[in-house]
Amino acid sequence: MHAIRLHAFGPAENLRYETVGDPAPGAHQVRITVAAAGVHLVDTALRHGRPGPYPLPELPTIPGREVAGTVESVGAEVDSSWLGKRVVTHLGSAPGGYAELAIADSARLHVIPENLDPAEAIAMIGTGRTTMGILQFTDLGPDSVAVVTAAAGGIGTLLVQAAKNAGAYVIGLAGGPGKVARVAENGADLAVDYLRPGWDERLREYRPTVVFDAVGGEIARAAVDLLRTGGHHVVYGFPGGPLGISEREQRERGITSQVVLGPPMMQRAGGDIRVLEDRSLAEAAAGRLRPAVQRFPLADAAGAHRALETRATMGKVVLIP
Numbered sequence: 001m002h003a004i005r006l007h008a009f010g011p012a013e014n015l016r017y018e019t020v021g022d023p024a025p026g027a028h029q030v031r032i033t034v035a036a037a038g039v040h041l042v043d044t045a046l047r048h049g050r051p052g053p054y055p056l057p058e059l060p061t062i063p064g065r066e067v068a069g070t071v072e073s074v075g076a077e078v079d080s081s082w083l084g085k086r087v088v089t090h091l092g093s094a095p096g097g098y099a100e101l102a103i104a105d106s107a108r109l110h111v112i113p114e115n116l117d118p119a120e121a122i123a124m125i126g127t128g129r130t131t132m133g134i135l136q137f138t139d140l141g142p143d144s145v146a147v148v149t150a151a152a153g154g155i156g157t158l159l160v161q162a163a164k165n166a167g168a169y170v171i172g173l174a175g176g177p178g179k180v181a182r183v184a185e186n187g188a189d190l191a192v193d194y195l196r197p198g199w200d201e202r203l204r205e206y207r208p209t210v211v212f213d214a215v216g217g218e219i220a221r222a223a224v225d226l227l228r229t230g231g232h233h234v235v236y237g238f239p240g241g242p243l244g245i246s247e248r249e250q251r252e253r254g255i256t257s258q259v260v261l262g263p264p265m266m267q268r269a270g271g272d273i274r275v276l277e278d279r280s281l282a283e284a285a286a287g288r289l290r291p292a293v294q295r296f297p298l299a300d301a302a303g304a305h306r307a308l309e310t311r312a313t314m315g316k317v318v319l320i321p
Contacts, residue, residue: 002321003099004301007060009049012305015063015098017298023096023103025075030082030106032089035118037097038066038126039296039304039317047305053262057095063301064097064319066090066126067104068118078106086112088121090277098301100321110277113285120284123291123316127154128280129273130236131289133265135162137234137258138210144168145206147223150214151188152179154316155236157292159212160188165288171203173219175311182314186292194219200226216240224257233257295320 003020025031043063045052057063068088074080087109096102112121134155140146146163150156151172163170164187172188174180175195184191190206192199200222207228213220217240224233224245233245233255245257258264269275283289292315296304300319307313 001100012302027076035069038122129276131158132276140166142167229254
């Protein structure tokens with residue numbers, strides 16, 4: 001099979017498109033003919049040699065932990081009814097997704113809803129489940145005014161849709177005309193370019209009730225300054241640097257600020273990530289959420305990494321073998 005392998009930590013160019021042996025499923029495992037493989041920021045960090053939620057892999061390694069495709073063989077103690085089914089899965093701690101064939105634990109499989117293609121299913125199993133986790137920390141309704149930072153991204157796209165579904169007034173922030181246009185097409189009531197000076201002053205009259213923050217830094221600071229009393233700052237990323245709103249400011253302004261990724265999200269999901277995955281796929285199957293996807297050929301994994309690292313993407317980044 002063809003696969004992307006990393007032989008040395010470093011730049012995106014270290015990702016090589018190679019021919020390697022086909023993997024074989026063990027007990028409780030299946031082998032999937034991969035139709036789409038997800039690319040995550042965690043993948044870029046590991047490629048650089050920076051551990052995070054996952055330890056550094058032994059080299060050489062095939063990166064990637066999100067795959068969708070068709071089950072083409074099963075290992076011992078796996079129900080043969082899985083054969084031929086379209087599935088999507090997160091591989092967990094073991095990588096191996098950037099390939100034409102991937103091995104997955106049968107207990108982690110989800111059947112892909114009929115109205116989703118494999119790349120969209122990848123988006124829902126990754127960014128979708130995170131979106132479901134973020135939404136656990138809000139109570140959106142017709143009286144809500146939601147600011148979504150990075151609204152052209154994978155999670156931002158879904159948050160805009162979910163907030164609109166709840167009846168909220170939605171303000172989507174993005175950088176540059178192309179991304180702003182995408183946010184407007186996605187249904188935001190107001191799409192704002194945060195690269196333009198004075199963007200935040202335009203929003204002061206809207207008195208937001210919640211800021212979904214994926215960016216941190218100056219953009220997040222300006223958005224949080226717009227929150228009305230009782231407002232919520234929900235943090236799920238801060239590439240611009242953590243904002244660190246003090247407890248004193250929160251008390252004085254009557255707002256809350258919380259980083260929701262990791263243990264807080266899992267605690268609200270009852271400790272079971274599959275709860276969020278099931279919820280995400282169900283929302284897509286019902287047509288209430290539709291992910292944005294940007295596809296790259298598997299052989300151009302390096303280009304996908306570069307685009308993701310330079311924030312040149314819109315939606316979930318997916319590799320297509």
